[in-house]
Amino acid sequence: MSKIDTLPIEEDSVANPARSSGLAFDEETFRRIGYQVIDEAASYLNGIRERPVWQSMPDNVHKAIREQELPAEGHPFEETLAFMKHMILPFPQGNGHPRFAGWINSAPAHAGVLVKPLAAAMNPNCGIGDHAGQELERRTVQWMMELCGFPVEGSAGVFVSGGSEANFTCLQAARQWAAQVDGWDVRAEGVQGMHRPFVLYQSDQGHFCIRRSVEAMGLGRNAIHIIPSTPSFQMDVDRLREQILADWAAGYGLFVLQRPPEPWRPERLIHSMILLICATSKGSGCTLMEPMALSASWMSTLRLFIRA
Amino acid sequence: MRNGAALRAAFSLTPPEQDEHEPWLSEYTLQRTRRFRALDVWAIIQSAGRNGLAEAIANNNKMALLFAHLVETQDDLELISSGPLSIVRFRFAPPQLRNKPLLLDQLNKAVAYEMQQRGRAFLTSTRFQSKEALRACIVNYMTTEADIQAIVDETLYVGRKVVSRYS
Numbered sequence: 001m002s003k004i005d006t007l008p009i010e011e012d013s014v015a016n017p018a019r020s021s022g023l024a025f026d027e028e029t030f031r032r033i034g035y036q037v038i039d040e041a042a043s044y045l046n047g048i049r050e051r052p053v054w055q056s057m058p059d060n061v062h063k064a065i066r067e068q069e070l071p072a073e074g075h076p077f078e079e080t081l082a083f084m085k086h087m088i089l090p091f092p093q094g095n096g097h098p099r100f101a102g103w104i105n106s107a108p109a110h111a112g113v114l115v116k117p118l119a120a121a122m123n124p125n126c127g128i129g130d131h132a133g134q135e136l137e138r139r140t141v142q143w144m145m146e147l148c149g150f151p152v153e154g155s156a157g158v159f160v161s162g163g164s165e166a167n168f169t170c171l172q173a174a175r176q177w178a179a180q181v182d183g184w185d186v187r188a189e190g191v192q193g194m195h196r197p198f199v200l201y202q203s204d205q206g207h208f209c210i211r212r213s214v215e216a217m218g219l220g221r222n223a224i225h226i227i228p229s230t231p232s233f234q235m236d237v238d239r240l241r242e243q244i245l246a247d248w249a250a251g252y253g254l255f256v257l258q259r260p261p262e263p264w265r266p267e268r269l270i271h272s273m274i275l276l277i278c279a280t281s282k283g284s285g286c287t288l289m290e291p292m293a294l295s296a297s298w299m300s301t302l303r304l305f306i307r308a
Numbered sequence: 309m310r311n312g313a314a315l316r317a318a319f320s321l322t323p324p325e326q327d328e329h330e331p332w333l334s335e336y337t338l339q340r341t342r343r344f345r346a347l348d349v350w351a352i353i354q355s356a357g358r359n360g361l362a363e364a365i366a367n368n369n370k371m372a373l374l375f376a377h378l379v380e381t382q383d384d385l386e387l388i389s390s391g392p393l394s395i396v397r398f399r400f401a402p403p404q405l406r407n408k409p410l411l412l413d414q415l416n417k418a419v420a421y422e423m424q425q426r427g428r429a430f431l432t433s434t435r436f437q438s439k440e441a442l443r444a445c446i447v448n449y450m451t452t453e454a455d456i457q458a459i460v461d462e463t464l465y466v467g468r469k470v471v472s473r474y475s
Contacts, residue, residue: 098452124344144349154312157336172318173311173315176318
């Protein structure tokens with residue numbers, strides 16, 4: 001790394017307030033403890049097969065964690081590390097163990113473990129500013145697009161905390177887009193009943209995070225119309241078609257089109273409604289979602305989902 | 309999202325025409341303060357490459373196929389559904405109990421609980437098609453054929469143990 005000229009600081013001449021407050025360690029301590037932390041992580045990962053996949057926390061551990069007092073003064077980091085070693089590390093959720101097949105939480109990849117201290121050392125805000133963190137995210141998002149078969153040009157994405165937040169984020173974008181097509185701005189006006197209601201379609205295998213997102217967006221979960229799935233747990237496209245036509249016939253104001261799609265022309269629908277189709281978690285795997293209103297070709301995307 | 313402009317439209321604070329620099333990523337999501345999440349993903353893709361990731365996913369699917377196959381070969385297990393992704397739903401359902409749906413529901417809940425307590429393998433139970441089922445979600449890149457066999461063996465062991473307690 002290049003260095004810039006700075007005023008020399010006589011380390012010993014001034015008491016370092018950060019160090020005495022416990023927010024920084026001197027370099028020797030940082031390295032020494034840092035190596036210990038890496039050793040702990042390596043032993044943890046290396047010994048995973050020898051330990052139980054999961055074990056319940058004994059009462060003394062519950063107590064030790066729950067009854068810690070808020071420290072008025074700082075403690076040496078060695079104590080924090082020892083606490084982790086005895087009270088935290090032995091009691092994982094279980095993901096990471098090769099015989100854990102509980103939930104969809106993945107095992108830690110080693111490269112991801114190793115870059116964490118560096119990310120924390122930089123500790124950037126990847127929402128603002130001109131720095132390598134945001135630049136790397138822009139490129140990594142493009143890699144993800146490439147891996148998923150999405151276009152790299154014109155697409156956009158951000159890393160969020162998990163699948164639920166990802167779906168929530170996409171649904172908000174879909175709603176904004178659909179309102180815009182209908183000639184209004186949902187961010188400005190909200191969903192206060194002044195416009196035709198939104199409808200979403202989801203298979204009966206869809207993940208509950210869609211419902212929670214729809215609730216949080218103020219659309220009400222009744223806005224989700226559930227489409228039955230086939231024996232192989234894929235959305236039944238014929239039933240989807242029937243439901244859309246039935247909703248239309250029932251006077252549901254879900255279409256922005258001025259007239260019903262006659263004959264059945266899905267390519268007209270894409271410009272006229274929020275259509276959300278979820279392949280699923282509960283039934284058959286991961287949640288794959290794309291707000292249909294945003295895709296270029298309704299049917300080709302639908303095929304993508306059916307295949308998934 | 310395919311349509312990047314639509315994502316920005318949902319969250320942006322700065323209209324695109326007023327851009328003085330490349331839009332910040334907070335223009336595309338609710339959070340203004342965002343962690344450096346891309347670093348892990350980038351580092352993992354760097355280490356594994358597209359082929360490494362594809363291989364890991366393909367191996368999970370292969371392990372799920374093996375799991376389903378092993379379930380089908382056991383009289384005391386009933387395969388409920390599997391594929392194409394790496395999730396297998398099945399039940400501990402000895403032939404003599406298959407006409408007792410309520411008991412089977414209780415039994416499978418107990419099997420998941422007991423297995424978790426024993427710490428040799430970890431499955432969860434789920435309600436699927438009105439039945440209490442066991443669900444194996446295989447997403448660990450380290451899981452081997454021997455692990456799959458061990459999870460199935462453990463299910464049989466725990467299942468039989470629980471049944472003996474009921475009878």
